[in-house]
Amino acid sequence: MIKILKYSFYDLMRSRWSYVYLAFYMLLGFVLLFLNSDLSKATITLMNIIVVLTPMIGTIFGIMYFYNSREFTELLLSQPVKRSTIFLGQYLGLSLSLSMSLIIGLGIPFLMYGITQSDAVGNFITLLASGTFLTFIFVALSLNIGLGNSNKIKGFGYAILMWLFFAVIYDGLFMISLIVFGDYPLDKFALGASLFNPIDLSRIMILLKLEISALLGYTGALFQKFFGTNLGILISVGVLLLWIFIPVMLMLRKSLRKDF
C-alpha cells in the first residue's frame, strides 16, 4: 500500500496541477496579507475561501484523477495486489498531496508575516486543520462517485452536484426549514443539522473560534456551549473523522464488488 501511496503521491507531485494549486494558495496568502497585514482579519477572509474552495478542489481533483489513472489502476488490478490496498493507496496519495499544497501554500506567506508570534496562530491552525479534513472528506466522496459511474461525463456531473449540494443547496434547505418551522424551538435541530454537513461543521467551528459566537445570540450560546467544551470539540472532530471513515469504507466495499 505504501508503494502505491508513494507512487500516487509522486505522480501528483510531478503533475502541473499540484503546482498550480500550490501557487494559487501562495498567491492568495500573499495578496491577502499584502492588502491587509492584520493577520487575524486575513484569517477570517481566508475562512470564507477555504470552506468553499477546498471541498471543490478535492472533488474535482478526486474525480479527475480517478478517471485519468483508470488504465494504470486496471494494470495494477491485474497484479497480485489487494484491491483495498490499491484504492486506499491512491486515495491517501491524492488527499495527502492536496493537503500539502494547502498547508505549504498558505503556511509560507503566513509564516513570513509572523503568524507564530500573533494571537491568530490558534485560529490559523484550526483553519488549516479543517481545510485538510475537508480535502480528505471530499476526495473520498468523489472517488465513490467515480467508482459508481464509468461514464466520465456523468461522474463529473454527479461530483459537481455533490459539491454544490454541500456548499450551497444544503444551506438553502437548512435556512428554509428554519424559516418554515420558526415557531418551534430549533436550536437542537440547527445543531444536529450542522453536524450532517462537513462544510457547515467546519465553518461553524471556525466561526466560534473567531469569537463571532456572540453575534449568534441565544442560538450561538447553545453552539458555544456545545463546541466550546472539550466534549463538543471531540464530538465535532469525531464527526469529521466519521465523514472520512464512512466514505472510505464505502469506497473500499464498492471497489471489491466492482467488475472492472
Add this chain to the structure above:
Amino acid sequence: MRILLALFFALIFLQSSGQIMVCPSCEIKDLQQAVNLSEPHDTLIVKSGVYPVVDLEITKPLTLIGEKGAILDGQNKSYVLKLLADSINISGLKIINAGKSYTKDYAAIYASRANHLVIENNIVVDPFFGLLIEKSKHGIIRNNLVYGENVKEDEAGNGIHAWHCSNLQIHDNEVFKMRDGIYLEFVDESIIEENYAHDNVRYGLHFMFSNNDDYIGNRFEHNGAGVAVMFSKFIIMKSNVFINNWGPASYGLLLKEIYDAEVLDNEFTENTTAVFIDGTSRINYVGNVFNKNGWAIKVSGGCYTNRITGNDFKGNSFDVSYNSKMNDNTFDGNYWGDYTGYDLDKDGVGDVPYRPVKLFSYIVNKTPETIILLRSLFVDIMNFSEKVSPVFTPDNLVDRTPAMNAFK
C-alpha cells in the same frame, strides 16, 4: 468703601477660621466628634490613619479633606458618609467596607438635598453603591475612583448614581466592576465628561428620564451591556469611545425612546451591536466610526426621521439591520466598507447607490436561528441576488451618495 473693606476682612476671617485636624494622635480622634464641634464652613483635615465611620451625618456646610493615607472604614454596617446640607466638599478620602444590603441602598457617600456639592479625588473600594446623589443641584463629581468586585447584577449597586438632580458635572471618574458604572435617573442639564467605565456587570452608563444632558469624551469598555440611554430628550453624545462590549446581550449604545439627540464623532469598535435603536426619532448620527462590530446599527420599530450622515462603516458583519420594510430614516454620504461601486467623475462620491441592508440581515431578524449560516456561500449568493434586484429589503433605504474613501 469702609463697609466693603470691613466685609472683605470679615470674609478673610471667615475663611481662615475653623480648621479642625483629625488624626489618631490628635486631640480629636473621631470624625463624628469633629463634625459635632465644627461650625458651618469649617474645614476638617483628616490626617493619615484608619477611622471607623458609620452613618456620619453632615448637616452643615463643611469641607472634609483627606490627607494621604486617610481611610474611612464603614465596618460593613451601613452608609459611611451622609451629606445632608448645601456646599459640602469631600476630597481625598479612601472609603472601605461600606455596608451591603438587599433591602437598603447603602452607599459609601450618600447625598440628599445637597446643592453645590463637590466630591473629588476620592477612592471608594467595593461599596454597595459608590456615590449616591439624590435631589441635589449644581454638584461637581470629579476624579473619583470607584470599584468593586461584583459579578452578579442583583448583588451589586451602581458606581455613581444620581437621582432627581440637575446641573451636575461628572467628569474624570473611573468606575469598574460595579453594576452600572454611572446611572442617571431624572437628571437634567448635566455634563458627563471624560469618564472611564469598564468591566461593569450591567451598563457602563445608564440614562433614564434625563433631559438636556451632554456626555462627551467618555470611554466605555467591556461592560456587560454597554451604554443604555432611555426615555430622554435633547441628549448630546460626542466623541465617546465604545469598545469591546461583547457578549450575547451586549450593546455599544442602546437607545430607547430618545428624541432630538445628537450622536457625533463617537468610535464604536468590536461591540456585538454598536448602536441599537428602538423608538427613537430626530436623531443625527454624524462622523461616527463603526469598526469590526457584529451589527453597526440595528433598527427596531418606531424610528423616524433619523439622519445618518458622514459615518464610517468598516468591517462590520452587518452594517444596518431593519426588522420591517418601512423606512423613514436617511442614510446619506457614508463610507461603507462593503461598497463595490465606482466613481467615474472622481469627486469622491460613488456613482452607484449603496444598499446597506442585506437580505440575510432581514432573514436573521425574522428567524434568529438562521444566523448560524453566517458567512456561508449560500448567504453570499442570496445577498448578491437581492442586491441586484431588491425585493425584501426596504427599497428606499439607499445611500445615494456613498463616499469612496473613509473619513477617518
